[in-house]
Amino acid sequence: MPLSRAINAGLRASLAGSDRVLLMGEDIGKLGGVFRITEGLQAEFGEQRVIDSPLAESGLVGTAIGLALAGFRPVVEIQFDGFVFPAFDQITSQLAKITNRLEGAVQMPVVIRIPYGGHIGAIEHHQESPEAYFTHTPGLRVVSPSTPNDGYWMIQDAIASADPVIFLEPKSKYWQKGEVDTSARALPLHASRIVRRGTDVTLVGHGAMVTTMLQAAVLAEAEGTSIEVIDLRSLSPVDYGPILESVRRTGRMVYAQEAPGFTSLGSEVAATVMERAFYALEAPVLRVSGFDAPFPPAKLEGVFLPDADRILEAVDRSLAY
Amino acid sequence: MPEDPALVRFLEADGTFAPTPAAERYRAAVDALTDADLETFYRDMAVIRAFDVQATNLQRQGQLALWPPSYGQEAAQVGSARAARTQDHIFPSYREHVVTKIRGVDPIDIIRVMRGLTHGGWDPTDPKNGNTHIYTLVLGSQTLHATGFGMGLVFDGRCGTGDADRDEAVIVYYGDGASSQGDVHEAMVFAASYRTPEVFFLQNNQWAISVPVSTQSRSPLYKRGAGYGMPSTLIDGNDVLASWAVTRAALDDARAGGGPQAIEAMTYRLGAHTTSDDPTKYRPSSEEEAWRRRDPLARMRAFLLARGASESFFAEVDAEGAALADDIRTRTNALGGLEPDEMFAHVYSEPHPLMAEQREWLAGYEASLEGGAS
Numbered sequence: 001m002p003l004s005r006a007i008n009a010g011l012r013a014s015l016a017g018s019d020r021v022l023l024m025g026e027d028i029g030k031l032g033g034v035f036r037i038t039e040g041l042q043a044e045f046g047e048q049r050v051i052d053s054p055l056a057e058s059g060l061v062g063t064a065i066g067l068a069l070a071g072f073r074p075v076v077e078i079q080f081d082g083f084v085f086p087a088f089d090q091i092t093s094q095l096a097k098i099t100n101r102l103e104g105a106v107q108m109p110v111v112i113r114i115p116y117g118g119h120i121g122a123i124e125h126h127q128e129s130p131e132a133y134f135t136h137t138p139g140l141r142v143v144s145p146s147t148p149n150d151g152y153w154m155i156q157d158a159i160a161s162a163d164p165v166i167f168l169e170p171k172s173k174y175w176q177k178g179e180v181d182t183s184a185r186a187l188p189l190h191a192s193r194i195v196r197r198g199t200d201v202t203l204v205g206h207g208a209m210v211t212t213m214l215q216a217a218v219l220a221e222a223e224g225t226s227i228e229v230i231d232l233r234s235l236s237p238v239d240y241g242p243i244l245e246s247v248r249r250t251g252r253m254v255y256a257q258e259a260p261g262f263t264s265l266g267s268e269v270a271a272t273v274m275e276r277a278f279y280a281l282e283a284p285v286l287r288v289s290g291f292d293a294p295f296p297p298a299k300l301e302g303v304f305l306p307d308a309d310r311i312l313e314a315v316d317r318s319l320a321y
Numbered sequence: 322m323p324e325d326p327a328l329v330r331f332l333e334a335d336g337t338f339a340p341t342p343a344a345e346r347y348r349a350a351v352d353a354l355t356d357a358d359l360e361t362f363y364r365d366m367a368v369i370r371a372f373d374v375q376a377t378n379l380q381r382q383g384q385l386a387l388w389p390p391s392y393g394q395e396a397a398q399v400g401s402a403r404a405a406r407t408q409d410h411i412f413p414s415y416r417e418h419v420v421t422k423i424r425g426v427d428p429i430d431i432i433r434v435m436r437g438l439t440h441g442g443w444d445p446t447d448p449k450n451g452n453t454h455i456y457t458l459v460l461g462s463q464t465l466h467a468t469g470f471g472m473g474l475v476f477d478g479r480c481g482t483g484d485a486d487r488d489e490a491v492i493v494y495y496g497d498g499a500s501s502q503g504d505v506h507e508a509m510v511f512a513a514s515y516r517t518p519e520v521f522f523l524q525n526n527q528w529a530i531s532v533p534v535s536t537q538s539r540s541p542l543y544k545r546g547a548g549y550g551m552p553s554t555l556i557d558g559n560d561v562l563a564s565w566a567v568t569r570a571a572l573d574d575a576r577a578g579g580g581p582q583a584i585e586a587m588t589y590r591l592g593a594h595t596t597s598d599d600p601t602k603y604r605p606s607s608e609e610e611a612w613r614r615r616d617p618l619a620r621m622r623a624f625l626l627a628r629g630a631s632e633s634f635f636a637e638v639d640a641e642g643a644a645l646a647d648d649i650r651t652r653t654n655a656l657g658g659l660e661p662d663e664m665f666a667h668v669y670s671e672p673h674p675l676m677a678e679q680r681e682w683l684a685g686y687e688a689s690l691e692g693g694a695s
Contacts, residue, residue: 022476048476054514059465059507066469069445069454070477074469090504093459094466101441101455104667138668162670237674 004174006148007037009182010155011075015045021159022067023050024060025077025113034079035115035174057087064110065095073109075159081116081171082125088133095164096139107162111155116144117208117258118290118305119172121298128295129259131206134166135236135268142235143189144168146210148178150186150233157189168235170207190234192242198228201315202246204269205256206232209306213256216308220315227315235265243269244277251282252318256311261289283321286314325541328587329567330557334615336623343555347566354562360630362403362561363621364638366395369419370618371642372428375649376418376435380596384653385435391418393559393591396617397524399423400564401584404572405492407451412467412493415456416524416590420494424451428645429652431456438659460495461502464521467493468508471517471581480518481578488576490518492568498529500545501537509549509581516580520571521546523583524558526590527612531603543585551583558586559617589615661687 001009014021023038029052032039042050053060057078064074078084084091091112099108118127134142141163145151151169158165187193195210196217203213210231217227228246232238247253253273255266270285288306296304329344331351340348373391380388391398398419405411411424421443422428430442434456445454457463471491474480480488499505500523512519523542527534534542546553554571556563564586571582589612593600600609622635665680 054507054510056507056510058504059468059511062462062465062504062507063469063472063511066466066471067473067476068469069466070470070473072473072476086503089459090462090465094457094462097440099670100667101439102444102667103439103441104670105441105444105446107670141669 001148001180002175002177003145003148003151003169004035004037006151006180007155007169008039008041009180010152011038011041012044014075014156014159015041015049018073019049020071021049021073021075023075023077024053024064025051026053026055026060026079028052028077033077035171037113037169037174038077057083058090061087061090061095061112065090065098065108068108068110069106073159075111075113078112078114080126081114081128081130084112084114084130091134091140091166092137096137099163100139108164109159109162110164111158111167112164113167113169115171115174116168117170117172118295118301119208121301123298124295127298127301129257129290131168131235131259132264135265140164140166140236141190142166142168143233144170144207144235145233146170146173146207146231148176149180152180152182153185154189154233157185161189168207172208173211176211187233190237190239192233192239193231194228194242194246195231196227196229198226198250200226200250201252201254201318202228202230202243202250203254203256203311203315204230204232204243206235206265207258209256209258212306212308213311216311216315219308220312225315225319232269238269238272240272240276243273247273247277248280251280253281253285254288254311254314254318255285256288256306258290258305260292261287262292264289283318286318288314325555327543327555328557329554329563330560331562331566332560332620332624334620336620336627338624344563344566347570350566350569351562356628356630359625359628360634362399362565363618363625364641365399365403365419365423366561366618366621367638368642368645369422370395371646372422372649373418375646376432377592377596379432379650379653380435385432386437387435387595387597389416389595390590390592391416393612393616394524394526394588395419396561396621397558397564397586397588400561400566401492401522401568401586404565404569405490406572406576408487408489409572409576410452410454410467410470410489410491412454412463412470412491413456414460414463414494414496414499415458416496417456417494421453424453426450426453428649432649432653433656436653436656438656460499461504461508464493464495464499464505464508465511467491467519468512468517471512471519472515474518475515480576483577485573485576488518490520490572490576492520492522492572494522494524496529497523497525497527497534497537497542498532500542509546509551509583512581513549513551516578518575518578519581520568520575521581521583522568523585524588525585526588528590528594528600528604530594530598533604541585543583546583551581553583553585555585555587558588559615559620561617561621591616
């Protein structure tokens, strides 16, 4: 099933599992959300469980905090990545910190779902990659599924988490199909995953970039280069174990992301790998990212977003050391 | 400026009992108040003022990082807090010292916040704190938290059942400055949409640090409520009887399922916004003097004296205030420090590797320093 249906199925399972779980968002009820992720859920669970909210992002997140204080587990849908910023204060100043300020007396099991990233040819504010703002904020957990199976399980795990979770959905992958094993989860929420084995270079990334990294790996194989691909899955905390183990074998690492590179998640992972696996490295950790410019008009997104060729260019540079 | 005919007031500035026309609908409730009730109102106001003055002094002496005085706003706070029932939920801003005291929060917990020992202060889930949530320094944020909490009460059927002893309501405090924040607007939109059992209690103390309310709003703030479809009432915030009567009616209505309401309490902070600013730089002393003549304590004292309260009652209240002030000074001086380790506690509820790593590193670093010094 496609990622969009897998997340829908995961939300349905969580709603069915506990009547404290609520979905809130703009147009998520009758319409089922602009990406139809919540399709059918209001009809199944009612207007008090799947709530069409006023058009107010700060209001959505702020009231979700109040609902969490009242013992609910709200799942907020932000309609598009670029619309999260009106809610930024409630997320970073309030949601992330309330448990800390209350010295653990109250938990904040709130999930903020955000469709993110490019590749859909949309207009402005509809193609952002805001993950670094959230990974930079202590108190938040940030995750991003890249496959339908992860979409199904990770949304349920995010809802079950006692901590607030920023759940980044790679919107260009909503229609990508894959197997979903509803009988058992493959990995815990905060584990990274080796997607493809290789021996020469370790490629690390998250979300939609996982597909691009796999394309690069296939192309590289034809040229005799063996690439290992790791899906980060959890952007905060980062599961460094499999990454370091891989880098110690390959000696080389490239991080690929859609977000601008300056002070980004890729920068953080690169710095940490250099601190912890310095003597294993044959080359500096390289980053492939969006440019440090505002996300361009759609006709330029193909230039802005890293593709397999840009990743392979970095792989070649790494191998040239 | 002529007085707004909508204003609800029972006590004139000199303590004369003279209900305004708008106050008549609350008259029966006020007439039913006993001498003991009225004395409680005065005691609440006077005792916390002594605490507030002491806290201001402690800040001046370097014991606190900051103090936001409640001096002058006691009537608005006492009336509204005494109007709430035990089961109601309180969402304060950061100046509601009187409210928190009435709900059972130990004033030393506010001192701990202002001394830099905690970002919270008390546990809202501990019954002794009377469902009082912690202070919020980002203006207006708490109005959304209160509204979400009120939505939860609606979803859980904890209001509007007709059982006044069990139905719950929410009261959220904010100021004239916060009323310019988008979050307050969004909170009112959500509250009206979901008919939360909620009272928006605006203490208009006339100044948002140095910015007068005339810069915040071209129309009286209570009139904004109508735009959200919310009953809104203007009260003399320096009249504890008006504050009590109107808030009680609003909370009763909200609890019973009547949806949200707004109250604007016209009051004045006689002190600074916080100990960091100097009001003489931005507001005329003539204005302060005019408001000093409307002091909420003085008018209640005159009213009680006219009703036959004894001098010994006032002496007793003064002694109680002095005892609290002394106690706070003693306990402030006795407050300990913090263990470095505490900064990593409760950042996350579930185990988090980064917290574990940094906690361990800091512990080792601290130990190495101690080892080096010995």
